[in-house]
Amino acid sequence: MKKIEELKNEFRKISRYGHAIALIGWDLETGAPKKAVEKRAEVLGELSSYAFELSISEKIGKLIEESEKEELNEDDKALIRIVKKEYEKSKKIPPELMREFSIVTSNAQAAWEKARKEKDFNVFKPHLEKVVELTKKMADIIGYKENRYDALLDMYEPGLTVKDLNEIIKTLKDELVPFVSKLLNEGKKPNDSFMKGHFDNKKQENLSYVVLDKMGYDLESGRMDVAVHPFTTTIGPNDVRITTRYREDDFRDSFYSTVHEGGHALYEQGISEKYSDLPIGEAASMAIHESQSRFWENIVGRSLGFWKNFYPEVQKEFEQFKDVSVEDFYKAVNVVEKSLIRVDADEVTYNLHVMLRYEIEEALINDRIKVEDLPKIWNQKTKEYFGIEPKDDVEGVLQDVHWSHGSFGYFPSYMLGNLYSAQLYYKLKEEINFEEKLETGDFKEVLNWLRTNVHQYGSKYEPQDLIEKITGERLNPQYFMKYLKEKYSKIYNI
Amino acid sequence: MKKIEELKNEFRKISRYGHAIALIGWDLETGAPKKAVEKRAEVLGELSSYAFELSISEKIGKLIEESEKEELNEDDKALIRIVKKEYEKSKKIPPELMREFSIVTSNAQAAWEKARKEKDFNVFKPHLEKVVELTKKMADIIGYKENRYDALLDMYEPGLTVKDLNEIIKTLKDELVPFVSKLLNEGKKPNDSFMKGHFDNKKQENLSYVVLDKMGYDLESGRMDVAVHPFTTTIGPNDVRITTRYREDDFRDSFYSTVHEGGHALYEQGISEKYSDLPIGEAASMAIHESQSRFWENIVGRSLGFWKNFYPEVQKEFEQFKDVSVEDFYKAVNVVEKSLIRVDADEVTYNLHVMLRYEIEEALINDRIKVEDLPKIWNQKTKEYFGIEPKDDVEGVLQDVHWSHGSFGYFPSYMLGNLYSAQLYYKLKEEINFEEKLETGDFKEVLNWLRTNVHQYGSKYEPQDLIEKITGERLNPQYFMKYLKEKYSKIYNI
Structure with missing residues (x-):
């Protein structure tokens, strides 16, 4: 099998976790029982991190590298352009930072809701400060001209x-x-x-x-x-x-x-x-x-x-x-x-x-x-x-x-x-x-x-x-x- | 951490895939779009096999063994009884047999539906024969007195x-x-x-x-x-x-x-x-x-x-x-x-x-x-x-x-x-x-x-x-x- 086909198969596999994640998200917004919400966040976390893990695997990295050397049609060239950019970006971000970002934003959202209820920006302020801090860090790691x-x-x-x-x-x-x-x-x-x-x-x-x-x-x-x-x-x-x-x-x-x-x-x-x-x-x-x-x-x-x-x-x-x-x-x-x-x-x-x-x-x-x-x-x-x-x-x-x-x-x-x-x-x-x-x-x-x-x-x-x-x-x-x-x-x- | 707690965490992790699988199953029966059904089967297959893989991992096997040596309360003893039995059974079944069983039964179900439409058992017969064959094989591998x-x-x-x-x-x-x-x-x-x-x-x-x-x-x-x-x-x-x-x-x-x-x-x-x-x-x-x-x-x-x-x-x-x-x-x-x-x-x-x-x-x-x-x-x-x-x-x-x-x-x-x-x-x-x-x-x-x-x-x-x-x-x-x-x-x- 051509490497580009192997690479596609890897992404198809990852996409299956994406389907499950999307369905859980849809369910949460359209009628999941009230008391089920908290537990579902754990499930989303588990599936997302596993899918992310798959996406930054050595295997994917190697397949991208090898596929590039093959003769590719326009579609596949575009695919490589997209996944290479994403892969290189994702690889740069330390997993701890990703985790921290996810926790901080999750708390920030709860704080934002509370702040709205209390009509008081100060409730949200310290959370937003952390989010901004981490976002700047992310941007610096990803890089820019x-x-x-x-x-x-x-x-x-x-x-x-x-x-x-x-x-x-x-x-x-x-x-x-x-x-x-x-x-x-x-x-x-x-x-x-x-x-x-x-x-x-x-x-x-x-x-x-x-x-x-x-x-x-x-x-x-x-x-x-x-x-x-x-x-x-x-x-x-x-x-x-x-x-x-x-x-x-x-x-x-x-x-x-x-x-x-x-x-x-x-x-x-x-x-x-x-x-x-x-x-x-x-x-x-x-x-x-x-x-x-x-x-x-x-x-x-x-x-x-x-x-x-x-x-x-x-x-x-x-x-x-x-x-x-x-x-x-x-x-x-x-x-x-x-x-x-x-x-x-x-x-x-x-x-x-x-x-x-x-x-x-x-x-x-x-x-x-x-x-x-x-x-x-x-x-x-x-x-x-x-x-x-x-x-x-x-x-x-x-x-x-x-x-x-x-x-x-x-x-x-x-x-x-x-x-x-x-x-x-x-x-x-x-x-x-x-x-x-x-x-x-x-x-x-x-x-x-x-x-x-x-x-x-x-x-x-x-x-x-x-x-x-x-x-x-x-x-x-x-x-x-x-x-x-x-x-x-x-x-x-x- | 006690080994039994580590073991529980492994099962909690596996259960998260179970949640996603159950939700997909529910969705399929309650209103997933008609044309989406086929693709969803692939997603179920992927998640189920990964969850199964996790459940028969060396890690689980070792944790069961080590947990047994710890001082356990009645609940945890029961847990060990249940998971050990399941683990030993699952480990015995060759993955190829599992896969074959899944394919054969999936085809058999389609044949059963067709047979019902045509009101003719013969449409179903060859499929059922295979299912029975594999089931007997499974039973023999699992064992009985x-x-x-x-x-x-x-x-x-x-x-x-x-x-x-x-x-x-x-x-x-x-x-x-x-x-x-x-x-x-x-x-x-x-x-x-x-x-x-x-x-x-x-x-x-x-x-x-x-x-x-x-x-x-x-x-x-x-x-x-x-x-x-x-x-x-x-x-x-x-x-x-x-x-x-x-x-x-x-x-x-x-x-x-x-x-x-x-x-x-x-x-x-x-x-x-x-x-x-x-x-x-x-x-x-x-x-x-x-x-x-x-x-x-x-x-x-x-x-x-x-x-x-x-x-x-x-x-x-x-x-x-x-x-x-x-x-x-x-x-x-x-x-x-x-x-x-x-x-x-x-x-x-x-x-x-x-x-x-x-x-x-x-x-x-x-x-x-x-x-x-x-x-x-x-x-x-x-x-x-x-x-x-x-x-x-x-x-x-x-x-x-x-x-x-x-x-x-x-x-x-x-x-x-x-x-x-x-x-x-x-x-x-x-x-x-x-x-x-x-x-x-x-x-x-x-x-x-x-x-x-x-x-x-x-x-x-x-x-x-x-x-x-x-x-x-x-x-x-x-x-x-x-x-x-x-x-x-x-x-x-x-």
């Missing part, structure tokens, strides 16, 4: 540096900040008062299945459940599960949760089968992942064309929209508002939230600010970006879970996802009569385009190479701005 | 031999066969025509939760789902899950499935926490397990007292019983009938089904009959026991899945479970005002008695030692006969 934060960024968006990112953000910010200001000051805010009401969960669930079906989500390779924080998880090939939630007072929340997670799931279901159970069979990056969910949530799901087709379904379930026109409904799902909470933000202001976090965490990791100053800095920046201030830390610095996990470097993905989605959108429009597809609700061609251009490749290409391959240029934030301006100038009459 | 079947029996009912079993069966049969005959020929069969109707699943589900709550099943340490074949599974401590099913035309099926599985679950939830994740924390035997489900299903759930309390709940959900008296309802859940299908059999004739299978498989394993003769022998014996004959193999020799799994030696547990449950019942009645508990629906003391006497011990005692410890005598089938006669003489007016 110019900026310590680059080591972290690369985990979520391979190849991206602070330098690139700052440039992207500068361009975006220069246009976005005045545009938001213009919208809010000169524009006419749509009426969305008719969106409040009582929405039966069962009816919302029906709508979820209808929209997922239209999108092309395959329920024989997935399922939908309820979770407090909606997410998508790939248990294994042909098993990509989504979760959603239902708010009885506003059905937009559940509907867009479903569509968003559906977008993630379509990506995972579309990765080429030949990459199954191999590291190349994972998404190109978190941002590319987010581009897919955002595409379906916003570019499809918040478009007028989509609602022209889908609105009758909603009217059928919820009588209260009987006398509301589809245009008014469309505007109501696109209200722009200054907000304190990222996860509730509209698509226009959302990126400002991400920038705020990115600026803070980059400075934190590079020792330009201290953990103890975070609440103050957070509130100042919120004032600067949104002109409003959190009334407490829960509305401010304590709102996201990410830092307690030590996921520094993750936030930019949320913004990049929006940018990628817009750049893909303009390319897709050149090749497909998108407006027609929206208005007929027939998304086969759209999905097929995404599958062919994005999904199938998994992580064969680094994200920026992928976007260049598809659109002919690297990530360009102007597309996103163009999209926002075209859409919201009409809605806000400016 | 008198009868090859003893090696198999011991896997499910530790310590029991064919000799003991034949004696039990003889006593039982001598009384049961004429009693059944008397019931059916001289008795007055109750009317149960009012049991047919349309029963909304959601209402059946409500009833399931009510009865489980009354029984004392803890939903914070478990959950209930729907599966084609109801089962109970222990994912880990504080996570004992049951499944049930709903037939829209007859609610008895789902109701008694729920109560039966609830009985199993109460056992698992009642095993002492100090045995968590250790082999001693498993049930004493399959028959003791079955005794618990049968106790709740039949002795509680098919008693007049129980229905005096519970009937209003059913009447509330299902209007059709408005004019049916509780006595008539009680009789209707206790109809005795000649039947071809074991799983649908009433509590009186059920054991006859088990005897039939036991007699056949014991003869098969000891080469007194051949696989090819099974359909003929099955049909003859059915005629002999029930006076009726299957119209095809699906109603006959193909009705159970067990042989395709190679689970020879399992069937007697079903019968022994009934016998144990009756023996426990008479002891329990001496100590608790059982009739009062039934009529008030307050089962706290009953459950507590079972917990104290049976559940908490896990497999600390071998089943017959346990029953002797509780009731002062070894397994005695007369209790079961006494129970049947007292109950059914009244119902059938004989």
Whole structure:
């Protein structure tokens, strides 16, 4: 057997532990008995460390080395690129540090929850300090050329540096900040008062299945459940599960949760089968992942064309929209508002939230600010970006879970996802009569385009190479701005 | 650290893989996406073989040896007894044989399903022949004193031999066969025509939760789902899950499935926490397990007292019983009938089904009959026991899945479970005002008695030692006969 095949078999073996881990995670979020949770953490710990052990084994190292010498096709070359990078990184990190990181972040998460309950950042502070300390240590061990934060960024968006990112953000910010200001000051805010009401969960669930079906989500390779924080998880090939939630007072929340997670799931279901159970069979990056969910949530799901087709379904379930026109409904799902909470933000202001976090965490990791100053800095920046201030830390610095996990470097993905989605959108429009597809609700061609251009490749290409391959240029934030301006100038009459 | 503690830690580690395996199994039966099933089998295979590898490691062998030399308390002595027996057995079996067994039974199960579809035993025959061959080989390797079947029996009912079993069966049969005959020929069969109707699943589900709550099943340490074949599974401590099913035309099926599985679950939830994740924390035997489900299903759930309390709940959900008296309802859940299908059999004739299978498989394993003769022998014996004959193999020799799994030696547990449950019942009645508990629906003391006497011990005692410890005598089938006669003489007016 060729060494590359042996190597693949090793990864397939490791992936089996990954399946079990993913299933346990899914179970914990969707309905594991309350008292079982603690014990399950031990199981996750055991399986994860064994899988990690397998992944940094001498055997894998040797097989990578030997495979490199063989004649390889493009896919296998990409596989080697991915696993070699990961292997070398993982080998560098001392197991004790990994263990410490895992304990510290686990305690930090508990402290974060407590801090939120008590609305007091100080409860979280000493834990976060430890997390930041260890994260910096990790970054230094992994190594970087110019900026310590680059080591972290690369985990979520391979190849991206602070330098690139700052440039992207500068361009975006220069246009976005005045545009938001213009919208809010000169524009006419749509009426969305008719969106409040009582929405039966069962009816919302029906709508979820209808929209997922239209999108092309395959329920024989997935399922939908309820979770407090909606997410998508790939248990294994042909098993990509989504979760959603239902708010009885506003059905937009559940509907867009479903569509968003559906977008993630379509990506995972579309990765080429030949990459199954191999590291190349994972998404190109978190941002590319987010581009897919955002595409379906916003570019499809918040478009007028989509609602022209889908609105009758909603009217059928919820009588209260009987006398509301589809245009008014469309505007109501696109209200722009200054907000304190990222996860509730509209698509226009959302990126400002991400920038705020990115600026803070980059400075934190590079020792330009201290953990103890975070609440103050957070509130100042919120004032600067949104002109409003959190009334407490829960509305401010304590709102996201990410830092307690030590996921520094993750936030930019949320913004990049929006940018990628817009750049893909303009390319897709050149090749497909998108407006027609929206208005007929027939998304086969759209999905097929995404599958062919994005999904199938998994992580064969680094994200920026992928976007260049598809659109002919690297990530360009102007597309996103163009999209926002075209859409919201009409809605806000400016 | 004492060696026994090190040994326990090894088993705790192994148990973590067991948790993952159990969860995957549960998921497969309760709603994993259709297309995901095949891949999941690979995951199960990987995790199971790794867990098995850990269990027969030199390390465990050495720790057992060294622990034995330490001063041990009663619990730890029992633990050593259990793990040593298992270790020595497992070590004997060549890994290739294990692998072959797993492949052969997996194919056999597929063939069994196909044979059922085609109503043709011949499709299954060659596969079953291989399974029997390998099972005999296994039994010979494991070893036995008198009868090859003893090696198999011991896997499910530790310590029991064919000799003991034949004696039990003889006593039982001598009384049961004429009693059944008397019931059916001289008795007055109750009317149960009012049991047919349309029963909304959601209402059946409500009833399931009510009865489980009354029984004392803890939903914070478990959950209930729907599966084609109801089962109970222990994912880990504080996570004992049951499944049930709903037939829209007859609610008895789902109701008694729920109560039966609830009985199993109460056992698992009642095993002492100090045995968590250790082999001693498993049930004493399959028959003791079955005794618990049968106790709740039949002795509680098919008693007049129980229905005096519970009937209003059913009447509330299902209007059709408005004019049916509780006595008539009680009789209707206790109809005795000649039947071809074991799983649908009433509590009186059920054991006859088990005897039939036991007699056949014991003869098969000891080469007194051949696989090819099974359909003929099955049909003859059915005629002999029930006076009726299957119209095809699906109603006959193909009705159970067990042989395709190679689970020879399992069937007697079903019968022994009934016998144990009756023996426990008479002891329990001496100590608790059982009739009062039934009529008030307050089962706290009953459950507590079972917990104290049976559940908490896990497999600390071998089943017959346990029953002797509780009731002062070894397994005695007369209790079961006494129970049947007292109950059914009244119902059938004989």
